[in-house]
Amino acid sequence: MQIKFVRKVRAEELVKEFERKYGSLERLERYLKDHPDDYVALMDYEDWKHFIANPDVEVEEGEIIVTDISFLTPQKLQILEAIKKYRPRSIRELAEKVGRDVKNVYLDVKELERVGLIELRNEGRAKRAELKYNEVIIAI
Amino acid sequence: MEREIRVKGRTVLYRIVPGKWAVVVKEDNVMIDNYHHGYPHIQPDRETIKINDVCGVVEIVVRHIERYGKVKLDKLREELCR
DSSP states (O other): OEEEEEEEEEHHHHHHHHHHHHSOHHHHHHHHHHOTTOHHHHHHHHHHHHHHHOTTOEEEEEEEEESOGGGSOHHHHHHHHHHHHHOOSSHHHHHHHHTSOHHHHHHHHHHHHHTTSEEEEEETTEEEEEEOOSEEEEEO | OOOOOOOSSEEEEEEEETTEEEEEETTTTEEEEOTTTSSOEETTTTEEOSOOOHHHHHHHHHHHHHHHSSOOHHHHHHHHHO
């Protein structure tokens, strides 16, 4: 079973992510001298240099998880759908939209955050869940 | 990127930029790309592969992982280069 997560981003957004992750291009370059076989870092480095010259290009980035389907339960899919559809401002509001207990929704949300499918942003005292991908494709 | 997908199994990450693409299997630290020379190759020795289509490469890599549960580099090379 494959689960494919796809997002399309502009190069300048990826550059901001690189800056958050590595600090600067020079720092990444120094890191790669010590870790030449870190291929994710190498890919980021090559793209970062390319994006400086081409900040307006659109990039498709995907992650394909080869796994069993049990991770994405119907409840979690429902949560993802509700986040996209209603953009709830808190976990409580999200729980109301999916008609489930706040505590159980919170546990699912934390797991979705842990694996990287959503991001939790503080909004006052509440936490707002946001999707990190544009597309989720499940292939059998 | 702060994004990390960590669930059971392997993660195949790909990125397509106009004219360039790369595919990485995080857990096995394998990279196939067409950077620098424009022709598709597999790291670390940049052996040329026969497919210059990222979707085709992803398909082969994913099927390989489904078959073996991980990347067996020599076998993957055979599949990509033959």
